[in-house]
Amino acid sequence: QAKGTKSAKRRLKKLSGRENRWMTDVNHRLSKTLVQKFGSNTLFVLEDLTGVSFERTDLPKALRNQNKSWAFYQLAQFLTYKARLNNSEVIEISAQYTSQRCPKCGTIKKSNRNHDLHEYHCSNCGYRSNDDRLGAMNIQLLGTQYISGQEQPKFELTTNA
Template sequence: MQDVNHCISKALVERYGKNTLFVLEDLTGVRQATEKVSVNHRYEMVSWAFYDLRQKIEYKARKHQAKVIAVDPTYTSQTCPKCGHTEKANRNKKTHTFCCKTCQYTTNDDRVGAMNLQQKGIEYIVEVTTNA
């Protein structure tokens, strides 16, 4: 897993490089949440070294003059990136789909999470540049 995390972090930072803002979910405590996963799926859900990957991305980003922020992951894959409606029923974990109960926007649930992280990154940049 160490090698996988090294390769992923290196590829990300080298591809996007200087002046990039990497927005990661703060997955502190994720192991406790995933411990409830059934035994058949436990390895895939619990074994990934989230903290190690984050540390490697942060270290490599500093070396390449990039920045990493960790944001609260709450509702990132339940919030519609189009209309902002948040509801647990928007996301179907079994089919990995997202369908907003308000505006009917439909896509992959991981894509919705990524879109919401991008929005949090934009909000961070606006805040930093406004307060500078």
């Protein structure tokens, strides 16, 4: 690469699209598998990850952007068109508070989540769970609210006066 020879440029061009082709293939396979596994008339509920940062300041500078390269948008697009072909639907819901809300009592408190241990512990009712599992449970609840007729379900932080 440093010498700029013709063979080096050819090699770089060949490598340049490899990751994108691999990610596209993974997204196609995953979306196809989901639609086939759950069949028709299924509601797929995804978090709207627009503007969400996957910054990893604990990694060396050279590796920090690797997490940002995953094609969440592309996966959502593939899943959406394949679901429609199978009489299913995909909705995107707000990601706000999905990993901070207790599914048992509804308390929203940021300090209840321990990022380092991937654990959620509700200070109000004592409920404990993995924080990713908790987020999935809350996303499922928002999907249920959508099915019940709420057009844009989301969690909101309420202040007790």
